[in-house]
Amino acid sequence: MIKQNLLKIKANLPEDVVLVVVSKFRSMDELKEVYACGERDFAENRVQELMSKQGELPNDIRWHLIGHLQRNKVKFIAPFVHLIHSVDSLELALEINKQAASQKRTLSILLQFHIAEEDSKFGFETHVNLSVLEEINALPHVKVCGVMGMATLTSNETKVREEFKKLFEMFNAMKQDVFRRNENFKTVSMGMSGDYKIAVQEGSTMVRIGSLIFE
Ligand SMILES: *Cc1c(COP(=O)(O)O)cnc(C)c1O
Numbered sequence: 146m147i148k149q150n151l152l153k154i155k156a157n158l159p160e161d162v163v164l165v166v167v168s169k170f171r172s173m174d175e176l177k178e179v180y181a182c183g184e185r186d187f188a189e190n191r192v193q194e195l196m197s198k199q200g201e202l203p204n205d206i207r208w209h210l211i212g213h214l215q216r217n218k219v220k221f222i223a224p225f226v227h228l229i230h231s232v233d234s235l236e237l238a239l240e241i242n243k244q245a246a247s248q249k250r251t252l253s254i255l256l257q258f259h260i261a262e263e264d265s266k267f268g269f270e271t272h273v274n275l276s277v278l279e280e281i282n283a284l285p286h287v288k289v290c291g292v293m294g295m296a297t298l299t300s301n302e303t304k305v306r307e308e309f310k311k312l313f314e315m316f317n318a319m320k321q322d323v324f325r326r327n328e329n330f331k332t333v334s335m336g337m338s339g340d341y342k343i344a345v346q347e348g349s350t351m352v353r354i355g356s357l358i359f360e
Contacts, residue, residue: 291332
């Protein structure tokens with residue numbers, strides 16, 4: 146099933162859109178099956194699960210953190226994490242910079258924006274002060290690679306599309322302004338199982354898909 150599901154999804158994705166397999170809650174056997182199909186980008190939303198799975202699977206996997214990250218946990222993932230999608234404060238970025246420095250690494254991050262209606266979701270507000278983003282962009286051990294956002298969980302496609310449009314517009318505006326000299330700023334992480342096709346139409350370059358692969 147996993148193989149067929151992956152093939153179906155990939156048939157819907159343009160070649161330059163990265164598929165990140167969201168492996169949270171899934172067993173080692175399921176992850177190994179995904180690995181055997183050739184996938185190398187895996188994502189977890191919890192640090193603990195990210196660490197334990199990383200320790201048991203081949204080290205050519207690129208591990209993404211997509212869930213809310215507490216500052217005191219950055220040190221656990223700093224040695225190996227490939228991309229942190231959920232940076233939503235200057236304080237968190239400062240801690241990532243510090244832990245990256247102590248690992249002699251530069252860590253790649255995305256800035257998470259709050260585009261959904263629900264207020265429970267994390268992320269910078271869309272009217273964030275640009276000086277905060279400038280400060281993050283200047284951190285020597287942090288590479289700001291783009292943005293991430295989650296649309297409202299709703300069957301209203303128009304609403305979802307508007308939210309993705311907004312994130313993409315913000316990405317473009319920042320790319321021409323705050324991040325104009327940052328050649329790494331090119332990723333738009335948006336789209337999950339239920340809305341990835343809309344996200345791709347609206348400019349996504351990276352989709353994060355779980356249930357559609359494993360069910
Ligand atoms: C769980 C999760 C996903 C994947 O959700 P599915 O609906 O299972 O595809 C994507 N992004 C984040 C941030 C998640 O927590």
